[in-house]
Amino acid sequence: MQIDSTRNYFELFGLPVGFEVDVQSLTERYRDLQRSVHPDRFTNATDRERRLSMQQASLINEAYQSLKEPLKRARYLLELAGVGIDDGSNTVMDTTFLMQQMELRETLGEVAEQPEPLVALEDFAAEVESMINDLMSQLSSCFSDNSEQALNTAHGLSLQLQFLYRLREEAEEREEALL
Amino acid sequence: MALLQISEPGESTAPHQHRLAVGIDLGTTNSLVATVRSGEAGTLANEQGEHLLPSVVRYVENAAPVIGRQAHEDAASDPHNTISSVKRFMGRGIEDVRGDAAGYEFIETESVPRIRTVAGDVSAVEVSSEILAALKQRAEQSLGDALEGVVITVPAYFDDAQRQATKDAAKLAGLNVLRLLNEPTAAAVAYGLDTGSEGVHAIYDLGGGTFDISILRLNRGVFEVLATAGDSALGGDDMDAAIADWIAEQAGVGLDNAYVHRRVIQEARRVKEALTDSERASIKVELHNSDVWEGELTKEGFDLLIDGLIKKTLIPCRRALRDAGVTVDEIMEVVMVGGSTRVPRVREKVEEFFTRPPLVDIDPDKVVAIGAALQADILAGNKPDDEMLLLDVSPLSLGIETMGGLVEKVIPRNTTIPVARAQEFTTFKDGQTAMAVHVLQGERELVDDCRSLARFELRGIPPMVAGAARILVTFQVDADGLLEVTAREQTSGTESSVQVKPSYGLEDSEIERMLRDNFEHAKDDVEARKLREQQVEADRVYEAISAALEEDGEALLNEDERTSINACLQAMKDARDSGAASDIKRAIDAADKATADFAARRMDASINKALSGHTLDEFKDG
Numbered sequence: 001m002q003i004d005s006t007r008n009y010f011e012l013f014g015l016p017v018g019f020e021v022d023v024q025s026l027t028e029r030y031r032d033l034q035r036s037v038h039p040d041r042f043t044n045a046t047d048r049e050r051r052l053s054m055q056q057a058s059l060i061n062e063a064y065q066s067l068k069e070p071l072k073r074a075r076y077l078l079e080l081a082g083v084g085i086d087d088g089s090n091t092v093m094d095t096t097f098l099m100q101q102m103e104l105r106e107t108l109g110e111v112a113e114q115p116e117p118l119v120a121l122e123d124f125a126a127e128v129e130s131m132i133n134d135l136m137s138q139l140s141s142c143f144s145d146n147s148e149q150a151l152n153t154a155h156g157l158s159l160q161l162q163f164l165y166r167l168r169e170e171a172e173e174r175e176e177a178l179l
Numbered sequence: 180m181a182l183l184q185i186s187e188p189g190e191s192t193a194p195h196q197h198r199l200a201v202g203i204d205l206g207t208t209n210s211l212v213a214t215v216r217s218g219e220a221g222t223l224a225n226e227q228g229e230h231l232l233p234s235v236v237r238y239v240e241n242a243a244p245v246i247g248r249q250a251h252e253d254a255a256s257d258p259h260n261t262i263s264s265v266k267r268f269m270g271r272g273i274e275d276v277r278g279d280a281a282g283y284e285f286i287e288t289e290s291v292p293r294i295r296t297v298a299g300d301v302s303a304v305e306v307s308s309e310i311l312a313a314l315k316q317r318a319e320q321s322l323g324d325a326l327e328g329v330v331i332t333v334p335a336y337f338d339d340a341q342r343q344a345t346k347d348a349a350k351l352a353g354l355n356v357l358r359l360l361n362e363p364t365a366a367a368v369a370y371g372l373d374t375g376s377e378g379v380h381a382i383y384d385l386g387g388g389t390f391d392i393s394i395l396r397l398n399r400g401v402f403e404v405l406a407t408a409g410d411s412a413l414g415g416d417d418m419d420a421a422i423a424d425w426i427a428e429q430a431g432v433g434l435d436n437a438y439v440h441r442r443v444i445q446e447a448r449r450v451k452e453a454l455t456d457s458e459r460a461s462i463k464v465e466l467h468n469s470d471v472w473e474g475e476l477t478k479e480g481f482d483l484l485i486d487g488l489i490k491k492t493l494i495p496c497r498r499a500l501r502d503a504g505v506t507v508d509e510i511m512e513v514v515m516v517g518g519s520t521r522v523p524r525v526r527e528k529v530e531e532f533f534t535r536p537p538l539v540d541i542d543p544d545k546v547v548a549i550g551a552a553l554q555a556d557i558l559a560g561n562k563p564d565d566e567m568l569l570l571d572v573s574p575l576s577l578g579i580e581t582m583g584g585l586v587e588k589v590i591p592r593n594t595t596i597p598v599a600r601a602q603e604f605t606t607f608k609d610g611q612t613a614m615a616v617h618v619l620q621g622e623r624e625l626v627d628d629c630r631s632l633a634r635f636e637l638r639g640i641p642p643m644v645a646g647a648a649r650i651l652v653t654f655q656v657d658a659d660g661l662l663e664v665t666a667r668e669q670t671s672g673t674e675s676s677v678q679v680k681p682s683y684g685l686e687d688s689e690i691e692r693m694l695r696d697n698f699e700h701a702k703d704d705v706e707a708r709k710l711r712e713q714q715v716e717a718d719r720v721y722e723a724i725s726a727a728l729e730e731d732g733e734a735l736l737n738e739d740e741r742t743s744i745n746a747c748l749q750a751m752k753d754a755r756d757s758g759a760a761s762d763i764k765r766a767i768d769a770a771d772k773a774t775a776d777f778a779a780r781r782m783d784a785s786i787n788k789a790l791s792g793h794t795l796d797e798f799k800d801g
Contacts, residue, residue: 014790029790031401035568036789037782039597039658043328043357043558045723048771049778054657056782058599065595172501179497 008080009063019077019143021067030064071165074139074158083151097160104128104167108174117178125171132164198327200357200559201318202365202551205307205331205345207266207414208387208518210234211545212314213552214322215561220369220552222545223321231544232317236309237261238296246313255445258437259284260296264416265310267388268292268303269348270340291344304344308351315352328357330555332547334389335361336409336574338620339632339662346659357558359659362386363393364404364571365550366516370541371397378511379405381499383529383537384547385492386517388414392496394503394510400566405503406593407574408495413488415451415519421484422447422476426462430472439466454481455521482524489528496532502593513537518544570595573656577632580617582607584626589654592622596660601653603669610642614650616666637666639673706760713763717755720767724748724774727781735780747773 010017013029034057035041042053066076107124114120135157142154201214201223209231213222222230229248237250238260245253254261262283268276273292276285284295293300311331318326331354333345342359349356363382371380377397384391391409395402423443427434434440446464453460454476462474500507513529515537520526529537557565573596578588581604590600606614614637621629640648649669656662667674724744732741747770754766 031398031403031568032789033786034570035401035566036785038568038570040358040558040568044560044719045727046720046771046774046778048775049723049727049781052778052782054597054655055599056786057658058597058655061595061598062600176494176497176501 009066009076012060012063013067015067017077017080019070019074019140021073023068026064026067030060033060070136070139071158071161074143074154074161077143078151078155078158081151083155093159094156097163101163101167108167108171111174112178118175121171121175121178125168125175128164128168128171132161132168135161135164197561198559199318199322199324200328200330200552200555200561201314201322201326202330202360202548202553202555203311203314203332204362204365204548204551205266205311205333205348206234206386206547207264207389207416208234209544210310210314211548212318213545213548214318215552215556220549220556222548223318225317232310232313233263234265234310235261235263236265236306238298238301240297244298244309246309255438255441258441260298262294262296262301262306264388265303265306267412267416268294269307270338270342270344271303304348304351307345307348311349311352311354315354326354328355328555328559330358330360330365330551330558331356332360332362332365332551333660334384334386334409334411335363335391335393335404335407335571336389336411337660338411338575338630339577339660340630341411342660346661356659357555359661360551360554360569361391361393361404361407361571361574361660362389362547363391363407363516364395364402364569365547365554366514366541367393367395367397367402367550368553368567368569369546369550370514370538371402376511379503379505379509381496381510381513381533382516383492383496383513383520384409384516385519385525386414387519388412388416390414390492390495392492392499394499394505401568401570403570404572404595405505406499406501407572408499408502409574410491410495413491414517415448415522417488418451418485418519418522419444419447421488422450422481425476425480425484426464426472426474429474430464430466432466432472436467442466450476451481451522454478455523478523485522485524486528489525492525493528493532507533510535514541515539516543516546571658571660572596573598573660575620576622577654577656577662578619578621578629579604579652580619580626585624586619586621586626586629589652590656594656596656597658599653599655601651604650604652605646606640606643606648606650607645609645611645611648612640612642613638614640614648614666616652616664618654618662618664632662633664635664635666637668637673639671640668641671641673643670710760710763713760713767714755717751717763717767720770721748721751721755724770727774727777731777731781731784735784736777740777744770744773744777 008017013026013033015021015026015029037053037056037060039050039053039057042050045053066072111117111120111124139154139157139161142150142157201212204211211222211230211232213220224230225232232247233251235247235250235254237245237253237257239245250261251263254263271292273285273287276292286293286295286300291302291304293302315326329349331345331349333342345359346356363384366382366384367380379394379396382393382395389409389411390413391407393404393407395404423434426443426447432439434443443464446462450460450462459475459477462476463471465471510533513533513535515526515529520539520543526537526539554569556562557567572593573590574592576588576592577590578586579602581587587602589602590598604614615634616637617626617634618632619626619629620632623629637650640650651667651669653665654662655665665674725748728741728744736744751766751770754762758766
């Protein structure tokens with residue numbers, strides 16, 4: 001049997017399609033599904049059942065990862081809606097946003113030269129975090145609007161979020177290097 | 180944890196259908212075997228009452244190798260033929276082991292490097308299989324019957340090649356591996372089931388040769404590993420080496436001579452252990468020409484020697500916390516595992532890092548084997564109603580080589596397994612009909628900095644303009660953490676796949692040959708073994724299908740379907756009782772085909788059942 005691709009990830013967990021997801025409930029459903037399909041439950045089964053179990057468990061893991069984290073969830077919703085499949089390569093980014101990104105990168109690059117590098121880094125991380133939260137709430141209202149225009153905006157926002165995630169990662173790496 | 184009394188062979192107190200399954204901790208320094216009897220897990224001792232089996236194998240001319248304590252004692256007098264810490268060489272290539280050769284003479288071969296001994300050249304897999312075979316024998320002797328399956332633990336940070344090598348060693352020792360289980364996860368099982376503590380835990384596992392840190396969440400019987408990090412070549416051995424180097428420096432000698440090297444290392448280890456409880460330890464060691472050097476090492480001196488090593492363990496701790504998305508404050512408890520966590524300085528530094536005293540109340544040597552035994556008991560099917568579930572992660576990123584010697588990650592580190600991910604690639608030349616797929620593991624961006632796992636070629640791509648072909652490369656990591664890669668050209672359906680046999684691994688034919696060598700009378704035994712294997716497989720399939728029929732046959736199949744499956748089962752049974760190996764195999768394949776739909780329906784039904792509980796719950800709540 002092939003993985004049932006007619007069921008989307010939300011349906012797989014019996015949850016309504018949407019950006020607002022109760023992560024607690026998602027996680028409980030995830031655990032119960034894994035309890036019933038995980039390969040550990042099939043060690044004495046036939047090879048076919050073991051293979052099936054591995055495929056199903058893989059699918060459920062993938063679905064859980066895609067829905068648990070808000071940016072991944074947003075991207076999955078956009079994919080379901082068929083918005084921005086070409087993923088950024090020919091999307092024109094907002095120039096103000098790009099300018100801001102360059103400035104942020106510059107600030108991060110200079111953190112080590114600050115008198116208190118760790119404090120400067122903490123301030124920097126806080127700033128990035130607040131930008132992420134801001135984008136997240138914009139994203140949320142786009143999805144509740146759900147018009148074609150709103151979804152296109154959501155696509156742009158998700159790309160911006162990706163930049164910020166990357167920046168946050170780099171800040172963490174820098175912190176590791178400083179410690 | 181209570182240890183069980185060993186029952187007389189043959190005196191079985193277990194209920195019907197109890198399958199004998201054990202957990203094996205295949206350690207760098209020591210190995211253990213444990214099992215669950217009457218609901219209690221305990222390690223098994225040898226006839227002398229010793230639980231730890233030193234992971235040392237001494238090869239002798241024209242006789243069976245010596246394994247364990249005796250081999251360990253012989254190490255100083257016969258260093259070249261006595262292999263210790265072989266785990267460090269598992270799944271490693273010649274250039275990896277050169278810097279770490281510890282006085283052995285390594286020989287480069289087409290596949291894995293081999294160590295020269297008086298009994299012939301041996302690979303790390305073969306040495307490990309001797310240790311596993313000794314544990315198997317111990318278990319079967321004390322349990323009084325043949326083992327049905329084993330769970331073998333591996334460091335969480337082991338890569339694909341190291342895991343595959345471990346599985347090969349088990350196969351060579353004649354063991355049926357139910358699962359490779361990560362050591363810190365095993366420890367968490369032993370510990371978690373014991374105390375029932377819910378929440379986020381850190382398992383700090385410093386063994387003889389490997390270091391792992393795992394962050395996991397325990398929630399109602401589900402052990403979910405959030406992140407793992409470590410160093411698969413860092414452990415107590417390095418502490419011994421640091422003391423040995425210090426002794427050599429103080430005594431003004433080199434350690435090039437293998438005999439001197441072994442003696443100094445053994446003394447270093449004794450000193451390390453002595454410094455666990457005392458402030459100073461005296462040293463006395465015979466160097467060249469019977470010269471004896473005497474000295475003393477204080478605890479402060481020892482701390483200075485190892486502080487760098489301990490610091491090297493804290494970097495992965497930080498990374499694991501970050502990957503898990505938790506802060507130090509969210510960690511409820513830090514569990515110490517592995518013999519090297521007995522070193523007081525290690526405990527101090529871990530306490531400082533996690534800002535709380537680590538838990539040391541479970542014997543750090545035995546906890547991994549006990550966790551493995553608990554998991555083996557469940558996997559063998561002895562506890563069908565148990566709710567325990569382990570969700571582990573793959574420790575290192577997996578990727579593929581792209582243009583310019585760069586690695587494109589397909590599965591990032593700390594992804595929950597099993598996992599399948601696909602990525603699309605295309606051709607870069609007009610009319611290109613083949614594509615090389617190079618599979619790598621590691622965190623770095625350049626191919627040269629990652630570990631090469633396998634290379635294979637997808638051929639028969641129809642000629643098209645550059646960029647028109649759509650080649651889907653799928654990575655599937657199973658619950659043992661082992662990778663399989665498939666490449667498929669989408670427009671034509673051309674397919675090619677490899678079960679990733681690591682670049683430094685053994686070919687199946689090599690394993691086959693080694694197995695054959697182990698049997699004295701080659702041909703007959705191989706045929707007999709093949710028949711026996713197929714019979715065992717037929718029994719297993721028969722039992723599995725019968726159980727499935729009993730459970731869901733009425734609900735999910737109509738009468739015709741039941742009749743045809745039953746006919747296949749009967750045919751398989753007949754073949755099993757009177758057919759040749761190939762007949763049995765054919766009958767098994769037929770039964771498998773006949774139950775394909777049934778298997779799929781069962782899987783769907785269990786998914787629906789798992790969810791229906793929720794809809795119901797929430798309906799009630801609402």
